[in-house]
Amino acid sequence: MTFSIVAYDPESASWGVAVASKFLAVGAVVPWGRAGAGAVATQAAANLSYGPDGLDLLAGGLAADEVVARLTGADDERDSRQVGVVDTAGRGATFTGPDCLDWAGGQAGDGYAVQGNILAGPQVVEAMAQTWRERADEPFERRLLESLVAGDRAGGDRRGRQSAALRVWRAGAAYGGVLDLAIDLRVDDHRTPTEELGRLLALHELYFGKPDPAGLLPLEGALAEEVAALLDRLGYSTTGSTLADALDTWAGTENFEERLVPGRLDPVVLEQLRNHAPPS
Template sequence: MTFSIVAYDVESASWGVAVASKFLAVGAVVPWGRAGAGAVATQASANLSYGPDGLDLLSEGLSADEVVERLIAADGGRDSRQVGVVDAAGRGATYTGPECMDWAGGLAGDGFAVQGNILAGPGVVPAMAEAWREGADEPFDRRLLGALAAGDQAGGDSRGRQSAALRVWRAGAAYGGQLDIAIDLRSDDHRAPVEDLGRLLSLHNLYFGKPDPATLLPLEGALAEEVTALLARLGYSTLDAWAGTENFEERLVDGQLDPLVLEQLRAQGS
């Protein structure tokens, strides 16, 4: 009833899971991760303990293969389980129990594990793996979403669509820098959840992404005058006040202006 990708990005030292299913709020069940340890997707007749137990094993330094072996060896219901794991070094492993409903299976390679059950056919998993490999130049979050979208386009869950989720873990990446949850997005009940997840990811990157230093504009002269006029039209005396209301604090830079912030300000003030 579910298809997912578990993956590791060496450049950013991030671990992530992207998942979709004809199941309400699949993001509450399948994806688990921990910065510096790895990530786990538990699905089919999901054993939720695979998530925290798998992360504990990964934190002890076990490889993805070893974690899968430990999890299923201790589970009498393993024949109906499906799990994907990527470890701290980016090694992937996947397991599909023989009693998982057709079509079911998985593929694992360097940096990823893809798996699915009750799929439209055997082409879904390879399509996801191919999209993952071809997306090497994309940002990690977009690469995960691209793999998920490829599975969706290949037929996805044979029963239909309902929910999707994207979670990424990176040390100190949460808002405020105290936790390791870089991205935690869910489309819990939607006719096109993978597309909706893409919309949410775009918003996430708009609000919480860091400005590109190469694109920053000097906030002076005609631009400063325009910004002042736009803010006045919206009822604000300072850029900080407007940005605080609209949640653009992460994109503010003293004496400079992020073009994405300017675009939003112009759209509201025009």
């Protein structure tokens, strides 16, 4: 009922899972991960204990194939299970029980494990794995999403579409820097869930992406005058307050505070100001 990719990005020390299914809220069932340990996708007749138990085994230093062997070896219903694992070193392993509904199977390699069941055919897994290997220059979360989209376009779940999810774990990467969950996006019930997941990821990048230091604009002169006029039109008057204060207030309201840099302006923020402001 599901197709997924579990993967590791050594450049950012991130682990992630992207998954889609004709199943309500697949993100509540399949993807599990832990920064510094690895990630797990448990699906088909999913045994949810594979998630936390697998992560504990990974954190204890076991390789991905050993984790799969431990999980399935202790499960009397393993013939109906499917699981993908990527370990702390990025080694991938996948398992498909012989009783999983056709088409079912997977591929694993350095840095990834792809698997699916009740699929349109083996081309789904092949498209996902190929896309993952070919998009090495993409940001990790984009690479995961593009692999999922490739599987969907190749036929995906043969019963149809309903939900999708994207989760990424990286040390200290959560909002505020306290937790390790960098991205947690879910589409629980939608006619085109992978497309909707792409829209949500674009919003995540807009709100939480970091400004490019090389592209920052000095907030002075004509640019400062334009920003002040835009803020005035949006109801954030600079009369009686500084430009910086008015900009801070607007950014806090619109959730762009992560993109503010004192004395400079992110071009992304400038574009949003221009798009939000009514005509003069």
